[in-house]
Amino acid sequence: MHKYDVVKNYILSKIKSEEYLPDQRLPKDDEISELLGVSTITVRKAMGELVNENIIYRVRGRGSFVKGKPSIRNSSSQNLVTFLLSTNDANDSSYIRIIIGIRRYLSQVGYSLIVENPGEDPARERQAIDKYLDSGVAGYIIYPSNPELSVENFRYLKDKNIPFVTMDRYAKYFPTNTVVCNNHDGAFSAVEHLISLGHKKIGFISEKFYLSSEKERFEGYTDALHYASLEVDDELLFLEPKVDYDRLIKAVKTRKITALFCVNDRRGLEVINAFTERGIRIPQDVSIMGFDDYEASKLSPVPLSTVKQHFEEVGYWAAKMLLKTIENPNLQFSKMMIGCQLVIRKSTAPLV
The missing domain is CATH 3.40.50.2300 (Response regulator)
Structure with missing residues (x-):
């Protein structure tokens, strides 16, 4: 297998699992290069073939995007989890590592992941919730832009008894199951x-x-x-x-x-x-x-x-907490902290 086939298969698997949805921007070439351990030239060759095969399209100055229309109802809705990544910078490598962690756990228990990026607008976040709620997804993992502004969305899910877990940040006056860094x-x-x-x-x-x-x-x-x-x-x-x-x-x-x-x-x-x-x-x-x-x-x-921050572990344990909540709806208000590690490079030195 050629190295560019590794890249193609990786992208195709993400599209098939609906982790990459239609018209969603794909990670940058250099991010995929680092993630898969191949050169950017290899990534560009793979992307070119995917363009030729009408699977993705490129927009100059903006990047690569998935082509086609979403069809989430083709999957078993009860084995679907939606990750709401409410940020305007969804292709940051840290978010990619979070998604890898989420999928690592879900794949172990027979669940698939849908990633939705509603941006930083709570109204769009609510629209994304309703979009997948109608499809009967099992639950949500939410990375809110500003949890205080998303409280009504949390309350909406709670009132409907829909399992959800927040990640990285939380609203102090509205308890939720959450996984954060220490x-x-x-x-x-x-x-x-x-x-x-x-x-x-x-x-x-x-x-x-x-x-x-x-x-x-x-x-x-x-x-x-x-x-x-x-x-x-x-x-x-x-x-x-x-x-x-x-x-x-x-x-x-x-x-x-x-x-x-x-x-x-x-x-x-x-x-x-x-x-x-x-x-x-x-x-x-x-x-x-x-x-x-x-x-x-x-x-x-x-x-x-x-x-x-161990972003992949944050994603993994958020998925695990959500599945525990799905299995036991009475489990609530759990807060898990993932450890972190000091990394010393060249921007710090003894005071002279």
């Missing part, structure tokens, strides 16, 4: 490492501070400081969606900040780029720590130290 302890270990390098002026940068995951990471940050008998300085906190780089860069240049804990790798990589453009050296002038361990983090011009 955000607090991961953040604690990250900040503790920075302190061990001699840093005492450690800033915190969030992105979407309304999320439970970011609040838990903030608590880990503050607890690590308190454990080291360090005060939490409000001047070192950047909690707005848009970073105030003028204030941040001034704090770095005046040594009011010598290290930063960024709430996720996306923010960490953004900060690295912003600092590099302004002549700030990493880690000589400031150490930077992220959270998640995105694929891009180790490929950054300054590889990012971070906390690794």
